[in-house]
Amino acid sequence: MPHLVIETTANLGTYPKAQALKELAASLTAHPQIPVEADLKIRFVDVTDFVMGTAPEPRGFVHAELRLLSGRTPEAKSELAARVLEVLQRLTPRPAGVSVQLSVEVRDMDRAPYAKARIDPQ
Template sequence: MPHLTVEYSANLAPFPERKALGELNEALCASPEVQTEADLKTRFVCQSSFAVGTESGPRGFVHAQLRLLAGRTPEAKQDLAERVATVLRRRTPKPEGMLVQLSVEIVDMDRPSYIKERL
């Protein structure tokens, strides 16, 4: 914990995943909400099968989901969401004429049922 998954539409490739991974982890680890940097797990998933709305035309998306153990304040969640959004605004490709939507979601994980071990 925390787990950050960033999904993006394949029409945004090549997405600068390597650069974004480093910047996302730096931004999140700078937050007091992330206690141990090695606990942050970040990954990118390129979605080749997708639709954005119903109208034709070039459209793409980036959606980030940050999963955290429950108990953060609304202000802390907003700060974390903005940290993620700031990096993705900068790193997301913006092809000419394409509508690209960005969203960031913070999800609380249930503490009693979460298991984490170092193997």
């Protein structure tokens, strides 16, 4: 049930979301800790009203939050974060004059109360 949410600020220009979604899905599901490809859910969120610090220089960010059911090892978490960062770093546009920060958080989801269901296609 990994969830990945990626925020991108509006000043980065047209983000190649479709390509990023495809490459992130391929890279993450190739990791042994994400054995069921269908369980991985990745989405983008547009950030339009934001500020970074207090200096007037143009800044943008891409921030990813990867949520995993509790129990993964610290090594697996770091590896998965590195895979996310690699794709984002490669695909993030580089608008002239803008300083861009990329970050990836890995967050545990409590396994015990996690509930799920499936609606099969009709």
